[in-house]
Amino acid sequence: MDKFKVVLDIANKQSNLGFGLVALLTAGGEQIFSSVVFKCPCNDMNFIYGLVFLLVPALALLLLGYILSKKMWKLLTGLCQRRREPRRIATTVVVLLQISAGAVVAPSSWMAVALLNGNYYVCAMTGTNVSAYNKHVCGDVSVRAKCEAELYRLPCGKVNEVPADARDDVMLTLRAHSQILGWLLISSIMVFNLLLTCVARCRSPISYLQLKFWRVYAEEEANLMNQYTTKHAKELAERNLKSFFSQKEPEDIVTPPNEAWESVSSLYRFSTRDHYYSTLHRYVENCQHTETDLVRMSSVDSRGPSGQPAILNFVDGGTMPV
Known part of the structure; x- marks a missing residue:
């Protein structure tokens, strides 16, 4: 005891x-x-x-x-x-x-x-x-x-x-x-x-209650990010498999480009000038896509010089502990 x-x-x-x-x-x-x-x-x-x-x-x-x-x-x-x-x-x-x-x-x-x-x-x-x-x-x-x-x-x-x-x-x-x-x-x-x-x-630039709100937002965003990435990855995988087995042109599915992933993947430090609560929040508020951007973001047109899908080779077939 x-x-x-x-x-x-x-x-x-x-x-x-x-x-x-x-x-x-x-x-x-x-x-x-x-x-x-x-x-x-x-x-x-x-x-x-x-x-x-x-x-x-x-x-x-x-x-x-x-x-x-x-x-x-x-x-x-x-x-x-x-x-x-x-x-x-x-x-x-x-x-x-x-x-x-x-x-x-x-x-x-x-x-x-x-x-x-x-x-x-x-x-x-x-x-x-x-x-x-x-x-x-x-x-x-x-x-x-x-x-x-x-x-x-x-x-x-x-x-x-x-x-x-x-x-x-x-x-x-x-x-x-x-x-x-x-x-x-x-x-x-x-x-x-x-x-x-x-x-x-x-040294905190924000008050106690705002800091508490920031933590709640960060937790909710992380949970929803996991749900959205799982759902989107499943839809993209199903689209590719259907296209492969039916030998038809794939449907258009919009996927963020590498620059967007890099922008929302970095660690964020709060700034009182912007009032954003994450890199994703800052990206969404500042990102204004043109029609050309949307075309470039689609997975159909996201291809490298050789015509192969622009994927991350080190992730494909690999495992991550976290």
Whole structure:
């Protein structure tokens, strides 16, 4: 029950419900992983084994956070083909920081719960070869030499020459160190998150209610974009299959050109001069198609020099994780 309360506390400290859910699942997974998979070897591999279980899953979760971030791929897609202007580079760095702020939720939750639990830290620190630290941990002068010699075996309780009371004191000391580091990590993350949020809100060009409306609009636009793209792709695929099997001229279906897709695919930064809420909103408000544009946009006339449909070859037949 106490461990479950710790998981809930970390989840509740997240300012976003999605981040809280990620933290909750990660922390719960760590508890299961620690009790089922982790077994301290109690030999000279203690230090490496404990650090691997503490840090490597956190690194994997961090990389997974980047991989599953749609904003990450929206930013990087075609980035190498664009001009490297100083302003664009600065914007890219800011967006990467925003993505990183979301990506560190899962790894920080893993490390925080792992440190509060203490198993990984205790196993790792009983395998250190730093004599000063070992003397500090063992503490009692009467059994210090025996404790230092058999320190790596303490997590398994296989030490006969060290009294049980002395062993318990060492284990409590190491667990206390781990929990102190865990709470320091949680408090540091929360302070950093608070400062970052305060700075972002302080520099916001719009009011609180307008910012709330912007978020609702962005979510609705993303949901409708998925529905419209699925529907349009299905209609285009059906048109092409009917034309292929019946060997007839295909019907006209208007599809946005590459320039339009590029315009609405970039990340958008709100400007008080325009009052647009997305790149799609800005494109629709400013785009006035002439009759020539509509002809050029139709899929029948969207053909390359060789007469083949102008498609994205790297998408055709490929898969994307996000």
